Amino acid sequence: MPRFEHLRHQEPRQLAAPRELVLACAPLRSRVNLSRIARAAGCCGVTRILCTGQAKLDPKIARDAAQTVSLEIHRSLPPMLAKLRGEGYRVVGLEQTTGSTDLHHYSFEKKTVLVIGSERQGLTEEVLAELDAVIEIPVWGMPFSYNVATATAMALYEYCRQFPG
Amino acid sequence: MPRFEHLRHQEPRQLAAPRELVLACAPLRSRVNLSRIARAAGCCGVTRILCTGQAKLDPKIARDAAQTVSLEIHRSLPPMLAKLRGEGYRVVGLEQTTGSTDLHHYSFEKKTVLVIGSERQGLTEEVLAELDAVIEIPVWGMPFSYNVATATAMALYEYCRQFPG
Numbered sequence: 001m002p003r004f005e006h007l008r009h010q011e012p013r014q015l016a017a018p019r020e021l022v023l024a025c026a027p028l029r030s031r032v033n034l035s036r037i038a039r040a041a042g043c044c045g046v047t048r049i050l051c052t053g054q055a056k057l058d059p060k061i062a063r064d065a066a067q068t069v070s071l072e073i074h075r076s077l078p079p080m081l082a083k084l085r086g087e088g089y090r091v092v093g094l095e096q097t098t099g100s101t102d103l104h105h106y107s108f109e110k111k112t113v114l115v116i117g118s119e120r121q122g123l124t125e126e127v128l129a130e131l132d133a134v135i136e137i138p139v140w141g142m143p144f145s146y147n148v149a150t151a152t153a154m155a156l157y158e159y160c161r162q163f164p165g
Numbered sequence: 166m167p168r169f170e171h172l173r174h175q176e177p178r179q180l181a182a183p184r185e186l187v188l189a190c191a192p193l194r195s196r197v198n199l200s201r202i203a204r205a206a207g208c209c210g211v212t213r214i215l216c217t218g219q220a221k222l223d224p225k226i227a228r229d230a231a232q233t234v235s236l237e238i239h240r241s242l243p244p245m246l247a248k249l250r251g252e253g254y255r256v257v258g259l260e261q262t263t264g265s266t267d268l269h270h271y272s273f274e275k276k277t278v279l280v281i282g283s284e285r286q287g288l289t290e291e292v293l294a295e296l297d298a299v300i301e302i303p304v305w306g307m308p309f310s311y312n313v314a315t316a317t318a319m320a321l322y323e324y325c326r327q328f329p330g
Contacts, residue, residue, distance in 0.1 A: 004264050007265075036312060040311060043304045064309075065308055096171065097172050123171075128170070140325070142230055142233045143204060143228035146318075
Protein backbone atom coordinates (compact mmCIF):
# COMPACT_ATOMS: atom_id res chain seq x y z
CA MET A 1 0.00 0.00 0.00
CA PRO A 2 1.46 3.37 -0.89
CA ARG A 3 1.46 5.85 1.95
CA PHE A 4 0.54 8.72 -0.31
CA GLU A 5 -2.32 8.56 -2.76
CA HIS A 6 -3.44 11.16 -5.24
CA LEU A 7 -6.18 13.45 -4.08
CA ARG A 8 -7.41 15.50 -6.98
CA HIS A 9 -10.34 17.87 -7.04
CA GLN A 10 -10.40 18.29 -3.33
CA GLU A 11 -12.29 21.16 -1.78
CA PRO A 12 -10.40 24.46 -1.66
CA ARG A 13 -9.91 26.29 1.64
CA GLN A 14 -12.70 28.60 2.68
CA LEU A 15 -11.89 32.21 3.41
CA ALA A 16 -13.75 33.72 6.37
CA ALA A 17 -13.99 36.96 4.37
CA PRO A 18 -13.03 37.86 0.79
CA ARG A 19 -9.33 38.49 0.27
CA GLU A 20 -8.38 42.11 0.76
CA LEU A 21 -5.33 41.74 -1.44
CA VAL A 22 -5.49 43.54 -4.77
CA LEU A 23 -2.88 43.16 -7.50
CA ALA A 24 -1.90 46.11 -9.65
CA CYS A 25 0.14 45.36 -12.76
CA ALA A 26 2.15 47.76 -14.82
CA PRO A 27 1.70 47.08 -18.54
CA LEU A 28 3.30 43.67 -18.99
CA ARG A 29 4.92 42.86 -22.31
CA SER A 30 3.72 39.31 -22.10
CA ARG A 31 0.11 38.21 -21.95
CA VAL A 32 1.53 34.88 -20.79
CA ASN A 33 2.99 36.46 -17.65
CA LEU A 34 -0.25 38.30 -16.87
CA SER A 35 -2.22 35.11 -17.38
CA ARG A 36 0.10 33.12 -15.12
CA ILE A 37 -0.27 35.80 -12.47
CA ALA A 38 -4.06 35.64 -12.83
CA ARG A 39 -4.08 31.85 -12.42
CA ALA A 40 -1.96 32.04 -9.26
CA ALA A 41 -4.07 34.92 -7.95
CA GLY A 42 -7.26 32.95 -8.59
CA CYS A 43 -5.89 29.96 -6.66
CA CYS A 44 -5.07 32.31 -3.78
CA GLY A 45 -8.61 33.68 -3.70
CA VAL A 46 -7.63 37.09 -5.06
CA THR A 47 -10.35 38.55 -7.27
CA ARG A 48 -9.10 41.98 -8.40
CA ILE A 49 -6.22 42.79 -10.72
CA LEU A 50 -5.79 46.41 -11.76
CA CYS A 51 -4.19 46.76 -15.17
CA THR A 52 -3.56 49.39 -17.76
CA GLY A 53 -3.58 49.38 -21.52
CA GLN A 54 -4.42 46.36 -23.60
CA ALA A 55 -4.29 43.81 -20.81
CA LYS A 56 -6.01 40.54 -21.70
CA LEU A 57 -5.93 37.04 -20.32
CA ASP A 58 -5.12 33.92 -22.27
CA PRO A 59 -7.76 31.51 -20.91
CA LYS A 60 -5.56 28.51 -21.78
CA ILE A 61 -3.04 29.77 -19.22
CA ALA A 62 -5.26 31.61 -16.73
CA ARG A 63 -7.74 28.68 -16.79
CA ASP A 64 -10.84 29.27 -14.68
CA ALA A 65 -9.24 32.26 -13.05
CA ALA A 66 -10.38 34.08 -16.21
CA GLN A 67 -13.89 33.77 -14.74
CA THR A 68 -13.20 34.63 -11.10
CA VAL A 69 -10.50 37.27 -11.35
CA SER A 70 -11.65 40.57 -12.75
CA LEU A 71 -9.17 42.64 -14.74
CA GLU A 72 -9.94 46.28 -14.07
CA ILE A 73 -8.45 48.33 -16.88
CA HIS A 74 -7.37 51.87 -16.01
CA ARG A 75 -5.61 54.58 -17.97
CA SER A 76 -2.83 54.82 -15.44
CA LEU A 77 -2.00 53.20 -12.12
CA PRO A 78 -0.90 56.09 -9.86
CA PRO A 79 -4.36 57.70 -9.42
CA MET A 80 -5.85 54.26 -8.61
CA LEU A 81 -3.10 53.60 -6.08
CA ALA A 82 -3.79 56.94 -4.39
CA LYS A 83 -7.52 56.14 -4.36
CA LEU A 84 -6.96 52.73 -2.79
CA ARG A 85 -4.66 54.24 -0.18
CA GLY A 86 -7.54 56.56 0.67
CA GLU A 87 -9.67 53.44 1.19
CA GLY A 88 -7.19 52.12 3.73
CA TYR A 89 -5.00 49.93 1.55
CA ARG A 90 -1.26 49.77 2.00
CA VAL A 91 0.41 50.15 -1.39
CA VAL A 92 3.38 47.79 -1.68
CA GLY A 93 5.68 47.44 -4.67
CA LEU A 94 7.59 44.29 -5.63
CA GLU A 95 10.92 45.57 -6.84
CA GLN A 96 14.63 45.93 -6.15
CA THR A 97 15.00 49.43 -4.71
CA THR A 98 16.68 51.41 -2.00
CA GLY A 99 14.70 51.18 1.21
CA SER A 100 13.11 47.85 0.30
CA THR A 101 12.25 45.14 2.85
CA ASP A 102 13.24 41.50 2.46
CA LEU A 103 10.00 39.60 1.81
CA HIS A 104 11.09 37.02 4.42
CA HIS A 105 10.78 39.71 7.07
CA TYR A 106 7.85 41.75 5.77
CA SER A 107 4.55 41.76 7.67
CA PHE A 108 1.72 42.41 5.27
CA GLU A 109 -1.27 44.49 6.16
CA LYS A 110 -4.41 42.55 5.34
CA LYS A 111 -5.60 45.39 3.07
CA THR A 112 -2.76 45.50 0.59
CA VAL A 113 -2.30 46.49 -3.02
CA LEU A 114 0.65 44.56 -4.42
CA VAL A 115 2.14 46.49 -7.33
CA ILE A 116 3.97 44.53 -10.01
CA GLY A 117 6.33 46.17 -12.49
CA SER A 118 6.86 45.32 -16.13
CA GLU A 119 9.37 42.67 -17.18
CA ARG A 120 12.09 45.06 -18.29
CA GLN A 121 11.59 48.42 -16.62
CA GLY A 122 9.99 47.30 -13.39
CA LEU A 123 8.05 50.01 -11.61
CA THR A 124 8.10 53.51 -13.06
CA GLU A 125 9.10 56.60 -11.06
CA GLU A 126 5.45 57.69 -10.94
CA VAL A 127 4.44 54.38 -9.40
CA LEU A 128 7.42 54.28 -7.01
CA ALA A 129 6.31 57.69 -5.72
CA GLU A 130 2.93 56.19 -4.72
CA LEU A 131 4.33 53.30 -2.69
CA ASP A 132 4.15 52.92 1.08
CA ALA A 133 6.68 50.09 1.03
CA VAL A 134 8.75 47.98 -1.32
CA ILE A 135 9.35 44.27 -0.87
CA GLU A 136 12.21 42.43 -2.43
CA ILE A 137 12.82 38.69 -2.77
CA PRO A 138 16.35 37.55 -1.95
CA VAL A 139 18.41 36.15 -4.80
CA TRP A 140 21.40 33.84 -4.38
CA GLY A 141 22.43 33.01 -7.93
CA MET A 142 22.16 33.59 -11.66
CA PRO A 143 20.29 35.02 -13.45
CA PHE A 144 19.90 37.25 -10.35
CA SER A 145 16.30 38.19 -11.04
CA TYR A 146 13.06 36.25 -10.91
CA ASN A 147 10.62 36.23 -13.75
CA VAL A 148 7.78 38.64 -12.92
CA ALA A 149 5.16 35.89 -12.63
CA THR A 150 7.51 33.81 -10.47
CA ALA A 151 8.20 36.73 -8.13
CA THR A 152 4.48 37.48 -7.91
CA ALA A 153 3.76 33.84 -7.05
CA MET A 154 6.28 34.02 -4.21
CA ALA A 155 4.75 37.23 -2.86
CA LEU A 156 1.23 35.78 -3.13
CA TYR A 157 2.42 32.71 -1.24
CA GLU A 158 3.92 34.84 1.54
CA TYR A 159 0.77 36.94 1.87
CA CYS A 160 -1.40 33.82 2.07
CA ARG A 161 0.98 32.25 4.56
CA GLN A 162 0.43 35.27 6.79
CA PHE A 163 -3.33 35.26 6.17
CA PRO A 164 -4.28 31.65 5.62
CA GLY A 165 -7.94 32.37 5.95
CA MET B 166 12.94 63.02 -3.99
CA PRO B 167 11.40 59.56 -4.35
CA ARG B 168 11.82 57.41 -1.28
CA PHE B 169 12.45 54.32 -3.35
CA GLU B 170 14.95 54.21 -6.17
CA HIS B 171 15.72 51.37 -8.52
CA LEU B 172 18.63 49.19 -7.54
CA ARG B 173 19.48 46.85 -10.35
CA HIS B 174 22.39 44.50 -10.60
CA GLN B 175 22.94 44.40 -6.90
CA GLU B 176 25.06 41.68 -5.39
CA PRO B 177 23.22 38.43 -4.68
CA ARG B 178 23.21 36.91 -1.21
CA GLN B 179 26.14 34.70 -0.36
CA LEU B 180 25.46 31.18 0.82
CA ALA B 181 27.74 29.96 3.62
CA ALA B 182 27.70 26.54 1.93
CA PRO B 183 26.26 25.30 -1.38
CA ARG B 184 22.52 24.65 -1.29
CA GLU B 185 21.67 21.09 -0.35
CA LEU B 186 18.34 21.28 -2.12
CA VAL B 187 18.04 19.16 -5.25
CA LEU B 188 15.07 19.29 -7.62
CA ALA B 189 13.82 16.16 -9.32
CA CYS B 190 11.36 16.63 -12.16
CA ALA B 191 9.09 14.04 -13.68
CA PRO B 192 9.00 14.36 -17.47
CA LEU B 193 7.32 17.72 -18.02
CA ARG B 194 5.25 18.23 -21.14
CA SER B 195 6.45 21.77 -21.46
CA ARG B 196 10.05 22.88 -21.91
CA VAL B 197 8.78 26.29 -20.88
CA ASN B 198 7.79 25.04 -17.44
CA LEU B 199 11.12 23.25 -16.94
CA SER B 200 12.99 26.37 -18.03
CA ARG B 201 11.00 28.57 -15.67
CA ILE B 202 11.74 26.17 -12.85
CA ALA B 203 15.44 26.27 -13.75
CA ARG B 204 15.50 30.08 -13.72
CA ALA B 205 13.84 30.20 -10.29
CA ALA B 206 16.14 27.45 -9.01
CA GLY B 207 19.20 29.32 -10.28
CA CYS B 208 18.10 32.48 -8.49
CA CYS B 209 17.70 30.43 -5.30
CA GLY B 210 21.22 29.06 -5.59
CA VAL B 211 20.09 25.54 -6.47
CA THR B 212 22.47 23.85 -8.89
CA ARG B 213 21.09 20.34 -9.48
CA ILE B 214 17.92 19.34 -11.29
CA LEU B 215 17.36 15.64 -11.91
CA CYS B 216 15.30 14.97 -15.01
CA THR B 217 14.34 12.11 -17.22
CA GLY B 218 13.83 11.76 -20.93
CA GLN B 219 14.33 14.57 -23.39
CA ALA B 220 14.60 17.38 -20.85
CA LYS B 221 16.15 20.52 -22.31
CA LEU B 222 16.25 24.14 -21.26
CA ASP B 223 15.17 27.08 -23.37
CA PRO B 224 17.95 29.59 -22.63
CA LYS B 225 15.62 32.50 -23.45
CA ILE B 226 13.50 31.50 -20.47
CA ALA B 227 16.05 29.90 -18.16
CA ARG B 228 18.47 32.78 -18.82
CA ASP B 229 21.86 32.39 -17.14
CA ALA B 230 20.50 29.56 -15.02
CA ALA B 231 21.21 27.47 -18.11
CA GLN B 232 24.90 27.88 -17.19
CA THR B 233 24.73 27.38 -13.44
CA VAL B 234 22.03 24.74 -13.05
CA SER B 235 23.00 21.31 -14.28
CA LEU B 236 20.26 19.09 -15.68
CA GLU B 237 21.14 15.52 -14.78
CA ILE B 238 19.28 13.23 -17.15
CA HIS B 239 18.37 9.80 -15.79
CA ARG B 240 16.36 6.92 -17.22
CA SER B 241 13.97 6.94 -14.30
CA LEU B 242 13.62 8.89 -11.07
CA PRO B 243 12.86 6.22 -8.41
CA PRO B 244 16.36 4.65 -8.33
CA MET B 245 17.92 8.12 -8.06
CA LEU B 246 15.55 9.06 -5.23
CA ALA B 247 16.49 5.87 -3.36
CA LYS B 248 20.18 6.65 -3.92
CA LEU B 249 19.83 10.20 -2.62
CA ARG B 250 17.93 8.96 0.42
CA GLY B 251 20.93 6.71 1.07
CA GLU B 252 23.08 9.85 0.98
CA GLY B 253 20.97 11.44 3.72
CA TYR B 254 18.49 13.42 1.66
CA ARG B 255 14.83 13.64 2.61
CA VAL B 256 12.71 12.96 -0.46
CA VAL B 257 9.72 15.29 -0.56
CA GLY B 258 7.01 15.37 -3.20
CA LEU B 259 4.98 18.42 -4.19
CA GLU B 260 1.52 17.06 -4.80
CA GLN B 261 -2.05 16.80 -3.58
CA THR B 262 -2.19 13.45 -1.77
CA THR B 263 -3.46 11.74 1.32
CA GLY B 264 -1.05 12.27 4.19
CA SER B 265 0.37 15.49 2.76
CA THR B 266 1.56 18.42 4.89
CA ASP B 267 0.49 22.02 4.30
CA LEU B 268 3.60 23.83 3.03
CA HIS B 269 2.88 26.65 5.50
CA HIS B 270 3.58 24.22 8.33
CA TYR B 271 6.30 22.04 6.85
CA SER B 272 9.83 22.20 8.24
CA PHE B 273 12.31 21.29 5.54
CA GLU B 274 15.41 19.29 6.19
CA LYS B 275 18.39 21.11 4.75
CA LYS B 276 19.26 18.07 2.63
CA THR B 277 16.09 17.74 0.59
CA VAL B 278 15.14 16.41 -2.80
CA LEU B 279 12.01 18.22 -3.95
CA VAL B 280 10.15 16.03 -6.42
CA ILE B 281 7.94 17.73 -8.99
CA GLY B 282 5.28 15.88 -10.96
CA SER B 283 4.23 16.40 -14.54
CA GLU B 284 1.58 18.95 -15.49
CA ARG B 285 -1.25 16.48 -15.99
CA GLN B 286 -0.50 13.29 -14.08
CA GLY B 287 1.52 14.70 -11.21
CA LEU B 288 3.73 12.17 -9.48
CA THR B 289 3.49 8.54 -10.56
CA GLU B 290 2.79 5.67 -8.16
CA GLU B 291 6.42 4.56 -8.45
CA VAL B 292 7.63 8.00 -7.39
CA LEU B 293 5.02 8.36 -4.63
CA ALA B 294 6.31 5.07 -3.18
CA GLU B 295 9.79 6.63 -2.82
CA LEU B 296 8.68 9.72 -0.90
CA ASP B 297 9.39 10.46 2.76
CA ALA B 298 6.84 13.29 2.80
CA VAL B 299 4.45 15.18 0.57
CA ILE B 300 3.91 18.91 0.75
CA GLU B 301 0.82 20.62 -0.57
CA ILE B 302 0.16 24.30 -1.17
CA PRO B 303 -3.22 25.54 0.02
CA VAL B 304 -5.68 26.67 -2.64
CA TRP B 305 -8.59 29.04 -2.05
CA GLY B 306 -10.11 29.53 -5.45
CA MET B 307 -10.36 28.61 -9.12
CA PRO B 308 -8.74 27.01 -11.01
CA PHE B 309 -7.92 25.07 -7.82
CA SER B 310 -4.43 24.05 -8.90
CA TYR B 311 -1.23 25.96 -9.41
CA ASN B 312 0.79 25.69 -12.56
CA VAL B 313 3.73 23.35 -11.90
CA ALA B 314 6.36 26.10 -12.24
CA THR B 315 4.32 28.39 -9.99
CA ALA B 316 3.97 25.71 -7.30
CA THR B 317 7.69 24.97 -7.53
CA ALA B 318 8.50 28.67 -7.13
CA MET B 319 6.41 28.78 -3.97
CA ALA B 320 8.13 25.70 -2.54
CA LEU B 321 11.57 27.11 -3.44
CA TYR B 322 10.64 30.34 -1.72
CA GLU B 323 9.56 28.50 1.43
CA TYR B 324 12.74 26.41 1.53
CA CYS B 325 14.89 29.53 1.12
CA ARG B 326 12.87 31.33 3.77
CA GLN B 327 13.75 28.54 6.17
CA PHE B 328 17.39 28.47 5.04
CA PRO B 329 18.23 32.01 3.99
CA GLY B 330 21.91 31.31 3.89
